[in-house]
Amino acid sequence: MRDLTQLETALEQELNPDDPVQAATFLLHVGEEVMENWLLARQKKPTDTLREGFRILALHRQGAKGDPSFNACRETARELVYHYNLIRLDPGHDETVRRLSMMQLLARHLVFFISGKLQEAGLGEFCCASKPSRLKSN
Amino acid sequence: MQTRKDKYKQVAYYPGCALEGTAQPYNTSTKAIAKELQLELKEIDNWNCCGAMEVKNIDPEIQTYLSSRVLSLAKNETKQDVVMAPCNGCYHNLKKAEYDLENKQKSRDVVEKISKKAEHPVYEAGEVETIHALDWIKFGIGEDELRQKIKGGLKGLKIANYYGCMYTRPRHIFPEKDQGGNSESTSKPHYMDDLLEVAGAENVEFAMKTACCGGAHTLSDSDMSTKLVLNILQAAEAAGAEVIATECPTCHSGLEMHQIRALKKLSKQTNVKVIYFTQLLGLAMGLGPREVGLHENVSDSVNLMFDKGIV
Numbered sequence: 001m002r003d004l005t006q007l008e009t010a011l012e013q014e015l016n017p018d019d020p021v022q023a024a025t026f027l028l029h030v031g032e033e034v035m036e037n038w039l040l041a042r043q044k045k046p047t048d049t050l051r052e053g054f055r056i057l058a059l060h061r062q063g064a065k066g067d068p069s070f071n072a073c074r075e076t077a078r079e080l081v082y083h084y085n086l087i088r089l090d091p092g093h094d095e096t097v098r099r100l101s102m103m104q105l106l107a108r109h110l111v112f113f114i115s116g117k118l119q120e121a122g123l124g125e126f127c128c129a130s131k132p133s134r135l136k137s138n
Numbered sequence: 139m140q141t142r143k144d145k146y147k148q149v150a151y152y153p154g155c156a157l158e159g160t161a162q163p164y165n166t167s168t169k170a171i172a173k174e175l176q177l178e179l180k181e182i183d184n185w186n187c188c189g190a191m192e193v194k195n196i197d198p199e200i201q202t203y204l205s206s207r208v209l210s211l212a213k214n215e216t217k218q219d220v221v222m223a224p225c226n227g228c229y230h231n232l233k234k235a236e237y238d239l240e241n242k243q244k245s246r247d248v249v250e251k252i253s254k255k256a257e258h259p260v261y262e263a264g265e266v267e268t269i270h271a272l273d274w275i276k277f278g279i280g281e282d283e284l285r286q287k288i289k290g291g292l293k294g295l296k297i298a299n300y301y302g303c304m305y306t307r308p309r310h311i312f313p314e315k316d317q318g319g320n321s322e323s324t325s326k327p328h329y330m331d332d333l334l335e336v337a338g339a340e341n342v343e344f345a346m347k348t349a350c351c352g353g354a355h356t357l358s359d360s361d362m363s364t365k366l367v368l369n370i371l372q373a374a375e376a377a378g379a380e381v382i383a384t385e386c387p388t389c390h391s392g393l394e395m396h397q398i399r400a401l402k403k404l405s406k407q408t409n410v411k412v413i414y415f416t417q418l419l420g421l422a423m424g425l426g427p428r429e430v431g432l433h434e435n436v437s438d439s440v441n442l443m444f445d446k447g448i449v
Contacts, residue, residue, distance in 0.1 A: 072303050072350045079345040102345050105373040109349055116355050116362040
């Protein structure tokens with residue numbers, strides 16, 4: 001598994017527009033690896049299960065357990081899956097290049113957000129604050 | 139039965155500290171469009187801090203009390219059943235206080251004790267409805283009536299609508315959301331999209347509507363905040379947006395400041411403009427740039443508005 005700095009570097013590389021499904025799969029896997037970094041830093045074994053057909057969503061769910069502020073990246077993970085699905089369903093679509101570039105930005109957001117949280121766990125607290133009620137909801 | 143349209147015609151207005159400081163243009167434009175739309179804002183006298191993040195992190199019950207005092211003033215001094223908070227932080231904290239007072243005995247005890255000591259009426263859950271500026275316009279005016287108020291319109295201005303994180307999270311403090319029909323979505327919010335579309339904007343599909351802007355990280359790790367913001371700005375541009383519309387002072391300031399910082403520190407330039415949705419609605423209704431405080435934004439969008447023929 002690559003660390004977050006390596007993943008940030010990996011996201012700088014040019015994607016191959018001739019094989020958009022492969023590029024989208026690569027980006028989805030980067031998202032999974034980012035989540036794995038978070039879980040391992042919290043001494044948790046990353047799950048291999050799927051949620052709604054995707055491991056990244058299962059990993060996110062696992063990462064947010066007991067740490068509700070981690071939900072601040074839930075929609076980012078879901079958008080990554082959504083764009084992956086769009087590309088997978090219609091790789092020849094006019095919007096595919098733009099969708100790939102959006103996936104790249106979404107994966108990068110996950111890298112930055114989780115890098116930030118590993119330095120300062122409070123990141124995300126401002127947004128999904130009200131910690132006591134959040135803990136209750138989990 | 140009183141409709142939301144009737145209820146929101148006159149509301150208690152809680153600007154909060156940001157709208158009297160860095161987000162002054164949000165305050166100016168909110169008041170300007172209220173006047174245009176003939177919606178009455180009755181500002182709460184002697185309002186206090188909502189508890190923001192600082193108090194909440196030290197003692198969440200004190201934050202609940204601070205927000206409950208604002209709600210109590212809205213009810214008992216301003217004599218309103220609805221309080222409108224344009225700031226996401228204030229809106230979030232008032233909703234959280236409402237939730238805690240309804241569900242936690244400890245919160246009720248603390249609020250009662252301090253309120254009695256401070257000699258003001260104890261706020262009880264359900265006495266006042268807290269709404270955001272988006273709810274206020276969406277239901278106080280409605281899209282059909284808003285359409286009639288649009289003069290020049292936004293003329294196809296390409297907009298990425300950015301809601302930030304506090305408007306929808308955690309979802310259980312917003313029981314009115316995710317109810318289907320015309321209710322707001324916590325995963326893909328759309329009220330700002332709806333209103334700006336009526337005003338003539340072309341909303342782009344924006345994948346980072348609720349992504350973290352790093353607001354809480356600005357002081358402890360500015361570089362990470364800059365990276366998070368730069369990524370959001372780049373995503374908006376990749377989606378084809380000329381403008382990011384905002385409805386949160388923290389996000390707005392973060393986007394503006396880190397846009398500049400990204401250029402200085404990372405040599406990464408982005409050109410997308412950052413504008414409050416109330417400013418955009420005001421311009422669409424024919425108000426001048428100064429009337430909506432456009433010149434007070436850090437992100438200089440005046441030339442773009444001239445180029446697009448909006449002003």
